[in-house]
Amino acid sequence: MSGRRMAWLAGAAALIVLLAAVPLLADAYRLSLAISLMSYTVLATAWALFSGPTRYVSLATVAFFGIGAYVVAVLGEGNPWPLVLLAAFAIGTVVALVVGLATLRLSGVYFVIFTFGLAELVRQLVTWYEVNRTRTLGRYVFLDIGPSQIYWQLLALAVLVFAVGILIRGSRLGLALNVIGEDETVARHVGINTTLAKIAVFTLSAVFMTLAGAIMAPRWTYIDPAIAFNPVISFQVLIMALLGGVHRLYGPVLGVIPMTLLFEYLLARFPNHFSILVGIAFLLVVYAIPRGVAGLAERALGRPA
Amino acid sequence: MSAAALLEISGLTRQFGGLLAVDHVGFEVKAGEIVGLLGPNGSGKTTVLNLISGALRADAGRVRLRGSEIHALPAFRIARLGIARTFQLVRVLGSMTCRDNVLAGLAFGPRGAWGAGALARVDALLARVGLGGRGSEPATQLTYIDQKRLELARALASKPSLLLLDEWLAGLNPAELQGAIELVRSLRDEGAGILLVEHVMDAIRSLCDRCVVMNAGRVIAQGTPAAVLADAEVVRAYLGDEDA
Numbered sequence: 126m127s128g129r130r131m132a133w134l135a136g137a138a139a140l141i142v143l144l145a146a147v148p149l150l151a152d153a154y155r156l157s158l159a160i161s162l163m164s165y166t167v168l169a170t171a172w173a174l175f176s177g178p179t180r181y182v183s184l185a186t187v188a189f190f191g192i193g194a195y196v197v198a199v200l201g202e203g204n205p206w207p208l209v210l211l212a213a214f215a216i217g218t219v220v221a222l223v224v225g226l227a228t229l230r231l232s233g234v235y236f237v238i239f240t241f242g243l244a245e246l247v248r249q250l251v252t253w254y255e256v257n258r259t260r261t262l263g264r265y266v267f268l269d270i271g272p273s274q275i276y277w278q279l280l281a282l283a284v285l286v287f288a289v290g291i292l293i294r295g296s297r298l299g300l301a302l303n304v305i306g307e308d309e310t311v312a313r314h315v316g317i318n319t320t321l322a323k324i325a326v327f328t329l330s331a332v333f334m335t336l337a338g339a340i341m342a343p344r345w346t347y348i349d350p351a352i353a354f355n356p357v358i359s360f361q362v363l364i365m366a367l368l369g370g371v372h373r374l375y376g377p378v379l380g381v382i383p384m385t386l387l388f389e390y391l392l393a394r395f396p397n398h399f400s401i402l403v404g405i406a407f408l409l410v411v412y413a414i415p416r417g418v419a420g421l422a423e424r425a426l427g428r429p430a
Numbered sequence: 431m432s433a434a435a436l437l438e439i440s441g442l443t444r445q446f447g448g449l450l451a452v453d454h455v456g457f458e459v460k461a462g463e464i465v466g467l468l469g470p471n472g473s474g475k476t477t478v479l480n481l482i483s484g485a486l487r488a489d490a491g492r493v494r495l496r497g498s499e500i501h502a503l504p505a506f507r508i509a510r511l512g513i514a515r516t517f518q519l520v521r522v523l524g525s526m527t528c529r530d531n532v533l534a535g536l537a538f539g540p541r542g543a544w545g546a547g548a549l550a551r552v553d554a555l556l557a558r559v560g561l562g563g564r565g566s567e568p569a570t571q572l573t574y575i576d577q578k579r580l581e582l583a584r585a586l587a588s589k590p591s592l593l594l595l596d597e598w599l600a601g602l603n604p605a606e607l608q609g610a611i612e613l614v615r616s617l618r619d620e621g622a623g624i625l626l627v628e629h630v631m632d633a634i635r636s637l638c639d640r641c642v643v644m645n646a647g648r649v650i651a652q653g654t655p656a657a658v659l660a661d662a663e664v665v666r667a668y669l670g671d672e673d674a
Contacts, residue, residue: 297537297544304534307523314483315584316509316538 144280148273156272160344162385163279164337168358169366169377170286171333174293175326177371178302181232184359185224185240188247189217189331191353193338195251198264198348206270210339217335218328225324232309241356248354255350263349270343278340286333290374293326302326360403361388368410370417379418380410435494436461436623437482437592442491442501444477451477453647454491459592459623464614466634466655467627469644470668475627476518478644479594482625483515484508495592512540514590516581516598518627522569528556529565532583539588552587559583559613575606586617593617595626599633611637631659643667 147159168186176183196213204212228239255262293299301322304312312319342348361384369380384406391402414421435458444452452474459465467475480486482493484505493501500508514535523531532552536543543551556565559579564572569580578598585593599610611633618624628634634641634655641658643651645667651658658664 297542300530300534300537303526303530304523307526308521310485310517311521311523311534313505314485314509314515315535316506316540316542316588317534318506 141280141284145277148276153272156276158385158389160272160276160279160341161389162381163276163283164341165362165365165381165385166378167279167283167286167337168334168362169369169381170283170290170374171330171337172362173366173371173374173377174286174290174333175302175323175330177366177376178299178306179323179326180306181229181323181327182237182363183240183327184237184356184363185243185331186334186359186362187354187356188224188240188244188359189221189334190338190341190358191244191247191251191350192217192220193335193340194342194345194348194353195264195338196335197268197339197342198266198353201266201268201342206268210336213335213339214332217332221328221331221335222324224331225327229320229323229327241359244354244356244359248350251354252350263347265347266342266345268343272344275340275344279337282333282336282340287374289329289333294374298322298326357400357403360407364403364407364410368414368417370419370421372416373419376417376419379422435459436463436496437625438492438494438497439478439482440492442478442481442493443489444481444486445489450647452481452488455644455647455649456491457642457649457652459625461591461623462618462621463639464618464624464626464637466638466641467625467644468629468634468641468658468664469650472646473644473667474647475644476596479515479596479625479627482508483513483594506538509588510538510540512588512591513594514539514585514588514592515594516578516585516596518596520574520577520581522572522577522580522584524568524570526569527566528561528569528572528580529553531569531580532556532565532587535584535587539590541589555583555587556580558586560609575602578602582613590622592623592625595624595628597627597629599626599628599630602630607633635659 148156151159168190172183172186175181193213196216197209200209200212224243228236231239252262301312301317304315304317305319305322309319338353345352365380365384366377367380368384369378370376387406388403391399395402437459439458440456442452442455443450455474455478457465467478469475477486481488481501484503484507488501491501492499495511495513500511523534529549529552532555533548536548536551553565556562559582561576561579561583569577572580582598595614599607602610607630614624614626614637638655640653641655642649643658643661643664650663650667651661
């Protein structure tokens with residue numbers, strides 16, 4: 126192992142230890158902010174895992190996030206927690222595979238619309254089921270899982286997302302995704318099984334989103350379809366990833382930090398105008414920094430982006 | 431058909447709406463042979479290439495590579511069997527480096543390669559097409575001609591047994607054309623079969639072992655370049671009745 130790589134690994138380990146210490150040092154408010162940051166880090170990085178290189182812009186983030194939350198709401202009580210997470214993992218995988226098979230033949234704006242519609246469809250299905258079968262719209266999640274444990278689980282998930290991202294980027298699959306994003310016809314003609322590559326990584330990305338939703342569920346104590354499948358989450362994740370820059374693995378995090386803080390501030394100060402302000406933030410990001418913060422930083426350092 | 435044929439096409443047909451773009455086309459390409467696919471604009475040449483490479487599905491007919499049928503396979507499987515191509519309108523992977531462009535041709539092909547050995551081969555391929563030492567440049571910054579070279583390097587990366595070139599020589603100046611002709615000839619001498627769609631007559635005369643001429647979706651002549659270019663029906667297809 127080269128010295129550079131050792132230093133890199135040591136740095137990453139130190140960062141993880143530092144982040145793991147946050148619940149021991151922070152007060153309740155700061156910890157809740159840290160949980161927000163960590164959950165958006167997982168979501169935005171997982172989003173960019175697939176949508177970054179392939180340029181298939183997905184608005185289905187909240188579909189998977191909400192499925193994870195609902196798995197916990199339904200199965201959480203009375204079952205061991207690892208088993209509940211495993212169930213979320215399995216259900217997320219199956220849904221992602223089905224959705225992937227159905228949608229990844231679409232391209233461009235059709236894919237965007239379909240994924241948005243999918244999230245709404247799942248929300249309506251859950252609403253229909255709750256109203257007609259359980260006769261109550263909402264569910265309570267009373268689990269003995271505190272904020273510190275939620276934070277640590279999210280941190281572990283974030284480390285996993287990054288590890289998977291690094292593995293993919295260094296692999297043939299990573300190159301395949303880039304080629305698909307550039308030109309899918311060329312991708313097929315150099316021998317890439319484009320459908321398989323897209324479905325594999327779409328599913329991987331969706332599983333991380335599902336697990337993030339599952340881990341976050343105990344925080345809410347009460348969930349209903351409008352909360353768990355709130356489409357604003359999909360848009361927020363998209364803005365964060367674009368702001369940070371999706372052509373680098375660490376890019377989305379650079380967008381998560383300022384955006385989470387901004388959203389937190391806007392929600393506290395202008396709760397009634399929140400959506401409008403989020404929309405304006407979206408426009409500014411897309412117009413002003415199309416390659417994201419990571420792209421800006423690289424240009425400033427004189428490296429080709 | 432002879433056993434030595436690398437590619438055998440028979441009865442190939444493809445319709446777009448009411449237009450019969452390719453109408454019962456049949457010919458063959460042997461290993462180590464350069465076959466020119468000629469014809470006026472709109473005669474169906476590029477569609478034939480698309481049907482062979484799997485970009486389009488044929489309505490009827492057969493395509494065989496070394497005796498086994500490939501016309502029902504998806505494009506990526508056909509590529510892995512050893513057919514590589516370039517496109518009429520150059521298709522490089524713009525924001526990727528030249529090295530990654532060629533690596534894409536190498537990594538997923540019939541002899542998929544990865545790692546340090548693959549990168550050494552990429553650099554050798556770039557040097558072969560005249561782009562030596564430019565591996566880290568983004569493809570979008572190359573001139574049109576250099577993008578064509580890059581596309582060829584990507585196609586060659588998989589060591590294809592059959593190479594489809596769609597007007598790859600178009601737009602080259604005389605000096606570049608000479609180099610490009612040498613390059614294509616050297617590929618044939620290594621044993622590849624080459625099917626090229628081309629309008630540059632000098633190149634056709636000096637390169638092609640045989641020519642297939644199409645007009646309005648049909649094959650109207652086959653033979654040596656000199657013979658087909660003298661054929662009355664070919665002249666009529668290109669120039670109209672009065673000159674024939």
